[in-house]
Amino acid sequence: MHRLTLLTAVIALAGSLTFSYAAEPLPAAKGEVLLTVTGEIDVTNAPGRAEFDRAMLEALGRKSLTATFVISGKTHLFEGVSLRSVLERVGGKGATVRASAWNDYEVDIPWDDLKYDPLIAMSADGQILTLRDKGPLWIVYPRDDYSVLRDDLHDSRWVWQLNRLRIARP
Amino acid sequence: MRLTFKNYKAALITLAAIAVLAVSLTFTVWRLLNVEEDLRREETHANLWQVSQTQFEASILAESLARAAAGETFADREQTPEFRLAILISRMAILMDGLQGQVIEKVGALGSLRDAYLQLTYAEPLLKDRIDPQTAQLLRV
Numbered sequence: 001m002h003r004l005t006l007l008t009a010v011i012a013l014a015g016s017l018t019f020s021y022a023a024e025p026l027p028a029a030k031g032e033v034l035l036t037v038t039g040e041i042d043v044t045n046a047p048g049r050a051e052f053d054r055a056m057l058e059a060l061g062r063k064s065l066t067a068t069f070v071i072s073g074k075t076h077l078f079e080g081v082s083l084r085s086v087l088e089r090v091g092g093k094g095a096t097v098r099a100s101a102w103n104d105y106e107v108d109i110p111w112d113d114l115k116y117d118p119l120i121a122m123s124a125d126g127q128i129l130t131l132r133d134k135g136p137l138w139i140v141y142p143r144d145d146y147s148v149l150r151d152d153l154h155d156s157r158w159v160w161q162l163n164r165l166r167i168a169r170p
Numbered sequence: 171m172r173l174t175f176k177n178y179k180a181a182l183i184t185l186a187a188i189a190v191l192a193v194s195l196t197f198t199v200w201r202l203l204n205v206e207e208d209l210r211r212e213e214t215h216a217n218l219w220q221v222s223q224t225q226f227e228a229s230i231l232a233e234s235l236a237r238a239a240a241g242e243t244f245a246d247r248e249q250t251p252e253f254r255l256a257i258l259i260s261r262m263a264i265l266m267d268g269l270q271g272q273v274i275e276k277v278g279a280l281g282s283l284r285d286a287y288l289q290l291t292y293a294e295p296l297l298k299d300r301i302d303p304q305t306a307q308l309l310r311v
Contacts, residue, residue: 072267102248103227103257132256132294133263152216161260 026090029053034136035086035120039098039167042091050090054136057122060085065119065142070155078121078140084114087167095170099139102131102161108168109139109157116146120162134160217273224261231258238306251306252297255290262287 026045031053038049045051057080064079087097097109109118121138122129129135138160143149231254237244244250265274266283274280296305 070268071264071270073269102253103223103261130256131253132259134260161257 026050027056029056031055035163035165037086037090037092037165037167039165040092040094040169041167042093043089052086054122057081057086057120057137060089063117063119065140065145067140067142067144069140069158070143070150075144076124077126078119078138079123079126080119080121080137080140083109083118083120083139086120086165087114092167094167096168098164098166098168099157099159099162100164100166101159102163105159105161107157107159113141113154113157116142116149118142118157131161137162217270220261220264220270224258224265227254227258227261230254235306235309238301239303241303250297251301251309252299255294255297259287259290259294262290 024043026043028045029051033051034054034057035052036049037052041050043050060081062079063082064077066075066077068075083097095111097111098106099109100106118139118141121140122136124134124138127133129138138158139162140158141149141154143154148154231251234244234249234251234254237249238251247253262283264270266280266287271280274283293309296309301309
């Protein structure tokens with residue numbers, strides 16, 4: 001009986017922690033806004049949107065992956081933040097994420113792609129990405145780890161110069 | 171005006187014509203978007219799409235420089251020559267890389283593309299922060 005009570009308490013605590021993280025208010029961006037998230041989100045720090053500067057993105061936890069960029073054929077070590085963690089931070093729920101770039105490129109990323117844990121890269125091979133070199137943010141997929149990601153469709157989702165994410169319902 | 175059967179028929183035909191036109195226009199836009207997406211994605215067309223985007227970006231930079239040369243101030247960072255140049259440089263870098271670079275080399279344009287890229291990188295420091303109209307005018311030439 002005690003074990004059951006303890007288990008219930010642990011589950012309730014874990015649930016409340018998860019909820020509180022998603023619902024935790026997002027402070028206003030102090031630096032240059034690198035990423036704006038709109039659409040079906042619960043957490044905002046500006047009217048109808050969530051804005052992230054570099055420090056806010058880095059606070060979500062740095063991740064890295066090694067992948068080959070199909071255009072150059074070169075393999076790079078990308079570092080940044082998980083796309084999934086950004087969407088979780090704003091309480092995003094939807095079917096697709098429309099990723100838009102400073103160069104006006106746009107592509108829809110299905111929610112299902114989050115299972116591959118794509119990265120929003122902020123640096124490549126230790127060099128911070130700048131606008132002139134596919135930065136400051138670049139969506140990269142672990143295409144070297146999953147053969148299913150090595151096709152034109154998934155390659156088209158490597159959005160460089162990313163600046164906006166819009167979460168849409170099914 | 172009295173509503174006669176003839177008028178009623180004419181109105182119906184007009185409405186039907188408008189509806190057909192609207193459907194056709196919607197279909198055209200949908201097809202255009204599809205074709206553009208295919209151009210971006212399919213490897214055979216990707217080179218063409220990248221080249222056209224680079225050319226387009228070059229014209230946007232030229233326009234931005236013209237505005238700067240006329241003494242115009244930019245409310246949006248995206249419209250500044252510095253920003254447009256960064257986008258253009260990134261697009262040109264894509265054209266010179268890997269398989270795309272090989273295609274550009276095949277058509278004999280890689281040398282001139284590299285020269286243009288180099289010249290633009292030399293111009294980068296001139297466009298940092300704010301550009302004065304005289305410099306913008308010089309860069310247009």
